[in-house]
Amino acid sequence: MAIAPGRTITIRDQRECVKCHALSWQICYGIRYEKPDPTADHYLKHMFWACERCGESSEEAKEVPEPTERVMLIKRLLKVGEDYDVKTVSMQSNGKGVILTVEFPDYDPARVRRLAYKMEDGFINVTELMELHQAGFHNQEDREKLLLRPMRYRRRENVRRAVFGTNIGW
Numbered sequence: 001m002a003i004a005p006g007r008t009i010t011i012r013d014q015r016e017c018v019k020c021h022a023l024s025w026q027i028c029y030g031i032r033y034e035k036p037d038p039t040a041d042h043y044l045k046h047m048f049w050a051c052e053r054c055g056e057s058s059e060e061a062k063e064v065p066e067p068t069e070r071v072m073l074i075k076r077l078l079k080v081g082e083d084y085d086v087k088t089v090s091m092q093s094n095g096k097g098v099i100l101t102v103e104f105p106d107y108d109p110a111r112v113r114r115l116a117y118k119m120e121d122g123f124i125n126v127t128e129l130m131e132l133h134q135a136g137f138h139n140q141e142d143r144e145k146l147l148l149r150p151m152r153y154r155r156r157e158n159v160r161r162a163v164f165g166t167n168i169g170w
């Protein structure tokens, strides 16, 4: 029996709660994939839910088709756009393969991020401010977005917010 490690992503959905006897907002706090046996062509996907109203947890299990190597690789390649400071990620597919095209931004993301930090501290000169503007970071909101990159940090932050922002009591 193979068990894929769980991942932390935020999933929220309306589900029937056995304790509330009604539809309620629930948050998924865990996902586990399980291969029933090595010859099976599907996985069992276990999702663990907690009711936001009463805190009752429940488990949902459903069969999902085994992803092909192609699907898994395409998913991984597309994540490049979420995990790195790139301008665009596009993918072309033909019968036998895929071509990934990554377009980098005109600015140096690491430098621009350093400038944004400097600005937070209030030690930025006009030339540096111009540089930030030219890179497209004009206001506080733009700069906050920049500082929250790469996305993997932002995602972790979202999970924390989702967990602690609710009144479940754990």
Ligand SMILES: [Zn+2]
Pocket (backbone or CB within 6 Å): 017, 018, 019, 020, 021, 024, 051, 052, 053, 054, 055, 056
């Ligand atoms: Zn409930």
